[in-house]
Amino acid sequence: MTTAHWSFEATAEAPGRARRAIGEFAAAAGATARALDSIALCVSEAMTNGVVHAYRNDDRPASLEMAAEHDGESLWVRIRDHGHGLVPRLDSPGLGLGLPLISQISASSEILSPQHGGTEIAMRFVLHEQEEAV
Amino acid sequence: MELHGEFDIASAGDASRALQELLSRDLDALIIDLSGLAFMDSTGVKFLVEGRETALARGVKLSLVHGGDPVERVLTVSGVAALFEDVDIRRSE
Numbered sequence: 001m002t003t004a005h006w007s008f009e010a011t012a013e014a015p016g017r018a019r020r021a022i023g024e025f026a027a028a029a030g031a032t033a034r035a036l037d038s039i040a041l042c043v044s045e046a047m048t049n050g051v052v053h054a055y056r057n058d059d060r061p062a063s064l065e066m067a068a069e070h071d072g073e074s075l076w077v078r079i080r081d082h083g084h085g086l087v088p089r090l091d092s093p094g095l096g097l098g099l100p101l102i103s104q105i106s107a108s109s110e111i112l113s114p115q116h117g118g119t120e121i122a123m124r125f126v127l128h129e130q131e132e133a134v
Numbered sequence: 135m136e137l138h139g140e141f142d143i144a145s146a147g148d149a150s151r152a153l154q155e156l157l158s159r160d161l162d163a164l165i166i167d168l169s170g171l172a173f174m175d176s177t178g179v180k181f182l183v184e185g186r187e188t189a190l191a192r193g194v195k196l197s198l199v200h201g202g203d204p205v206e207r208v209l210t211v212s213g214v215a216a217l218f219e220d221v222d223i224r225r226s227e
Contacts, residue, residue, distance in 0.1 A: 012144040019140075019173070037204045044175040048143045097176035097212050104211050131203075 002029065003069040008047070010062040010081070015047040018066055022077060026127070029070040035129040038105045043077060045098035046121040050081040053119075074107070075127055080120040138170035141178040150181050157188045164194055168201030178205075179212050186217060 006021050008014040019040045026039050043066070050064045065080045102109050102123060112120040135156060137149065156164060166185065168174070182198075189196040200206060209215040 015142050015175070016140060016144055037207065040173060041175055041204065041208060044142055044173075048175065048177065051143060097179055101176055101208065101211060105207075 001069050001071050003067070005068075006066045008064045008066065010051050010064050012051060014051055014064055015044045018043050018047045018064075018079075022066065022068060025068050026070075026075055026125075029072070029075060029127055031075065031125075031127045032129055034131050035075075035125055035127050038129060039075065039077065039125050042102045042106050042109075042123050042125075043079065045101050046077075046079040046123070049098050049121065050079060050083070050119070053081075053083065070127060073127060075125045076122065077125070078120055078122045080114065080118055082116075082118040135164065136167040136170055139172060141171055141174040141181070143175075143177050146177040146181055150184065153181065153185045154188060157185065157192055157194055161194050163197065164189065165197045165199060167199040168205050169199050171201045171205050174201065174205045174208055176208065176212065179208060179214050182209075183214060183217065 004021075004025050006018065008017055022039055022043050023036060026036055031039065047064060047066070062081070062083065065078075067078045067080075069076050099111070099121075102121065106123040107126050107129075109121065109123045112122060114120055135153060139145070141149065153166070166182070171178075186196055188194075206215075
């Protein structure tokens with residue numbers, strides 16, 4: 001099992017930085033182009049969720065943690081914030097599509113509320129994912 | 135309107151302002167070219183949906199030039215691709 005961990009400042013640039021980091025990790029693990037696309041989209045949605053929802057009432061510097069591991073067949077990614085949890089907001093920059101997209105694109109996913117607060121989005125991907133036959 | 139690079143929360147604000155500014159002009163039609171995008175997430179979906187709403191309200195014919203696989207996939211999975219069936223969708227060369 002190969003593992004890695006990253007920490008990002010919770011800014012608008014965080015999703016892009018996380019995509020590049022997980023892309024390198026997944027490519028080194030042998031992910032297909034299709035799997036790389038899936039991982040990039042889901043990581044972007046999860047990180048955006050953290051940037052938008054986690055710390056909006058705080059002035060303090062905030063971080064988003066990303067951890068990944070793979071066994072050569074599957075790749076697991078966990079993205080965690082330390083904010084106030086998932087709450088609706090009317091001025092959301094998305095259409096509420098982030099979590100449904102993660103559910104559709106990843107092999108499996110779950111949203112956790114860790115004991116010490118915040119929100120964790122856990123996702124699994126198939127490294128050898130192929131495009132669906134038409 | 136041509137989009138390049140990666141469309142996410144870092145670029146959504148600028149792109150939306152540019153699109154809304156274009157749609158405020160006296161246009162008959164506007165083409166949004168997605169073929170230069172290497173990546174797009176749901177912030178891009180919102181950008182297109184809002185642009186479509188504004189275009190419809192102002193009588194502007196909105197067309198899309200399709201993007202690559204990552205862009206098409208997010209539009210399809212989100213169900214938004216169907217919203218654009220009523221506009222003139224062109225295929226890029």
